[in-house]
Amino acid sequence: MFDLDRWREIFQSISKNKLRSVMSGFTVAFAILLFTLLFGIVSGLSNSFKDAFADDAQNSMFVRVWKTSKPYKGLQTGRRIQLKNNDFDYVKDEYDSNIELLTARVNRNVNISYKNNQDNYSLRAVHPDHQFLEKTIIDEGRYINQRDLKEKAKVIVIGRLVKEDLFGEKPALWKRVNVNGISYQIIGIFSDDGGDNEERMTYMPITTAQMIYGNNDEINSISIGYNPDLSLDEAIAFGNKLERDLRKKLNIHPDDQSALRVQNMAEANKGVGTFMLALYFIVIFIGSGTLVAGIIGISNIMIFVIKERTKEFGIRKALGAQPSSIVGMVVQESVLITTIAGYLGLSLGTYILSQIGDSLEDYFITNPSVSPGIVIGATVVLILSGLIAGYVPAKRAAKIKPIVALRAD
Amino acid sequence: MIEIKKLHKSYPIGKDSLHVLKGIDLHIKEGEFVSIMGSSGSGKSTLLNIVGLLDEHDEGEYYLNGKLIKNLNEKKAAILRNKFLGFVFQSFNLISYKTALENVALPLYYKGVPRKERLKIAMEYLDKVELKDWANHLPNELSGGQKQRVAIARALVTKPKVVLADEPTGALDSTTTDNVMDLLRDINDEGMTVFVITHEEEVAAQTKRIVRLKDGIIISDNLTSKSKAV
Ligand SMILES: Nc1ncnc2c1ncn2[C@@H]1O[C@H](COP(=O)(O)OP(=O)(O)OP(=O)(O)O)[C@@H](O)[C@H]1O
Numbered sequence: 353m354f355d356l357d358r359w360r361e362i363f364q365s366i367s368k369n370k371l372r373s374v375m376s377g378f379t380v381a382f383a384i385l386l387f388t389l390l391f392g393i394v395s396g397l398s399n400s401f402k403d404a405f406a407d408d409a410q411n412s413m414f415v416r417v418w419k420t421s422k423p424y425k426g427l428q429t430g431r432r433i434q435l436k437n438n439d440f441d442y443v444k445d446e447y448d449s450n451i452e453l454l455t456a457r458v459n460r461n462v463n464i465s466y467k468n469n470q471d472n473y474s475l476r477a478v479h480p481d482h483q484f485l486e487k488t489i490i491d492e493g494r495y496i497n498q499r500d501l502k503e504k505a506k507v508i509v510i511g512r513l514v515k516e517d518l519f520g521e522k523p524a525l526w527k528r529v530n531v532n533g534i535s536y537q538i539i540g541i542f543s544d545d546g547g548d549n550e551e552r553m554t555y556m557p558i559t560t561a562q563m564i565y566g567n568n569d570e571i572n573s574i575s576i577g578y579n580p581d582l583s584l585d586e587a588i589a590f591g592n593k594l595e596r597d598l599r600k601k602l603n604i605h606p607d608d609q610s611a612l613r614v615q616n617m618a619e620a621n622k623g624v625g626t627f628m629l630a631l632y633f634i635v636i637f638i639g640s641g642t643l644v645a646g647i648i649g650i651s652n653i654m655i656f657v658i659k660e661r662t663k664e665f666g667i668r669k670a671l672g673a674q675p676s677s678i679v680g681m682v683v684q685e686s687v688l689i690t691t692i693a694g695y696l697g698l699s700l701g702t703y704i705l706s707q708i709g710d711s712l713e714d715y716f717i718t719n720p721s722v723s724p725g726i727v728i729g730a731t732v733v734l735i736l737s738g739l740i741a742g743y744v745p746a747k748r749a750a751k752i753k754p755i756v757a758l759r760a761d
Numbered sequence: 762m763i764e765i766k767k768l769h770k771s772y773p774i775g776k777d778s779l780h781v782l783k784g785i786d787l788h789i790k791e792g793e794f795v796s797i798m799g800s801s802g803s804g805k806s807t808l809l810n811i812v813g814l815l816d817e818h819d820e821g822e823y824y825l826n827g828k829l830i831k832n833l834n835e836k837k838a839a840i841l842r843n844k845f846l847g848f849v850f851q852s853f854n855l856i857s858y859k860t861a862l863e864n865v866a867l868p869l870y871y872k873g874v875p876r877k878e879r880l881k882i883a884m885e886y887l888d889k890v891e892l893k894d895w896a897n898h899l900p901n902e903l904s905g906g907q908k909q910r911v912a913i914a915r916a917l918v919t920k921p922k923v924v925l926a927d928e929p930t931g932a933l934d935s936t937t938t939d940n941v942m943d944l945l946r947d948i949n950d951e952g953m954t955v956f957v958i959t960h961e962e963e964v965a966a967q968t969k970r971i972v973r974l975k976d977g978i979i980i981s982d983n984l985t986s987k988s989k990a991v
């Protein structure tokens with residue numbers, strides 16, 4: 353296949369006929385450029401979607417309660433629903449196989465002070481699994497563990513910004529702070545991708561909070577990380593069943609959304625998934641349209657080029673060129689031009705996308721880029737299209753009798 | 762070398778067909794220097810193209826170098842052309858983006874000769890037609906006579922058995938015509954068979970045998986004084 357003489361012939365033919373080569377190259381480069389930009393922008397859109405959900409685990413569910421909005425079994429509308437430890441245990445025991453992560457949560461507002469600094473912060477009293485459900489990133493120390501729960505330890509994990517408020521640049525780990533007048537030890541400092549509010553949060557063992565703030569077994573909400581082996585549909589079914597069962601257990605009307613609700617990421621994911629799928633279909637449709645337009649463009653140009661070269665082919669044949677050598681020459685030239693031009697279009701496209709970077713975030717486009725798979729795919733399509741675009745008209749040209757070709761002008 | 766028996770050729774024109782060659786019998790032996798004359802449209806080019814395997818005949822037999830030419834595909838025809846035949850055209854037919862040297866070397870490329878050797882041989886042939894100094898010029902930088910000499914060098918470079926020339930002097934003035942004819946005679950003196958179409962009596966007179974065509978048949982076939990000189 354590698355025939356230096358053949359390549360020399362081709363390079364000569366390309367470089368001595370620059371306008372023609374540039375023309376055919378331009379079509380391809382332009383098509384690939386559009387193709388790259390299109391895919392890049394869609395990937396940017398999809399990145400934005402992923403970011404929007406990045407704060408919490410993708411497989412999370414959230415059980416939230418408030419007041420009833422429907423009377424049920426003689427019970428009044430407007431009754432306040434309260435989750436308790438036994439509801440948490442119920443979920444834990446009933447759905448063990450469907451659950452990967454599980455935590456209850458008690459929310460409080462607390463005043464925290466260290467030396468002369470003090471401020472009010474939100475507190476979440478939780479189980480250890482909360483770390484993974486909230487994607488809390490431990491920067492120093494550790495998160496709450498089972499032993500803390502058991503011992504109702506007076507320990508606290510504080511957000512990066514809380515640490516900054518109270519300690520500035522000084523170390524905070526293992527120091528003691530006052531939380532509503534009671535002394536706690538800082539066992540961890542965390543950060544969170546969810547933004548400043550999340551990093552101004554504090555965490556303590558749920559058992560400690562229940563003992564100290566009210567000495568009861570009340571909880572505000574339950575978060576679940578469902579088993580990732582579940583399909584989206586199975587996860588949605590699980591969420592629905594959990595909702596029904598909990599309403600039944602708490603004597604809530606089966607349709608009372610206000611009283612108890614399970615917010616299921618699986619549903620959101622399914623929605624996003626469907627949306628992204630639709631988007632991808634549109635893009636594949638437009639993208640392949642662009643490519644096809646490029647292929648048609650280069651085919652047309654190749655037809656024109658070959659017509660222009662008919663006489664040259666006639667001369668070559670009179671001198672002993674076999675039809676296969678003519679076809680091979682044209683195809684190789686066409687493949688070379690499409691590949692180089694396609695590569696240029698692709699490079700320009702990726703360059704533009706990299707320049708866009710985060711500047712279009714307002715338009716919901718984050719970090720647009722094309723994946724290697726698409727790059728390779730597009731390259732293959734290019735080479736193939738160069739092959740076809742060259743082969744079909746070249747084959748026809750090679751069939752022309754030399755005497756006819758020689759007469760052409 | 763070339764043996765033609767009862768050769769017929771027609772061109773389809775719409776529904777009709779134009780009968781151009783109406784039974785040609787011609788035998789050209791190796792080393793002959795033959796010219797074909799005849800009025801415009803008498804079928805000279807048609808005959809030469811068939812001999813040159815650039816076109817196909819309809820009826821009759823054609824033997825090239827003792828081999829019957831029949832149902833040749835393009836590939837086989839290309840190999841035979843490359844091996845046995847050299848062409849010189851009235852309109853030169855040089856490839857415009859190649860230099861004189863590259864044009865001359867092209868048939869050797871199709872013969873599979875390595876590049877270095879190819880260029881060396883081509884240079885020798887350019888020297889033979891006294892165009893060594895023009896080797897790196899493009900065709901459009903050459904005069905008509907120079908172009909035709911490049912074309913002749915190209916026709917000779919593969920050492921063909923037969924050189925076919927369709928009005929090689931048709932586009933040249935009288936001095937360059939003499940130049941080209943001298944070259945063709947030199948080639949013939951080296952033993953190559955040369956087959957020339959011409960309109961000019963003076964040109965034909967320099968060959969050794971004149972075949973006259975009229976309306977697709979040979980009306981005369983005579984040796985010239987040159988042939989007796991040998
Ligand atoms: N491809 C073709 N299709 C149809 N008719 C053709 C074709 N080639 C040649 N002819 C016709 O065949 C006849 C002979 O043509 P040919 O070219 O052999 O003549 P010629 O003797 O070479 O003439 P000239 O001296 O003008 O070159 C002419 O009438 C011409 O019009």
Ligand SMILES: [Mg+2]
Nearest residue numbers: 805806807927
């Ligand atoms: Mg003619």
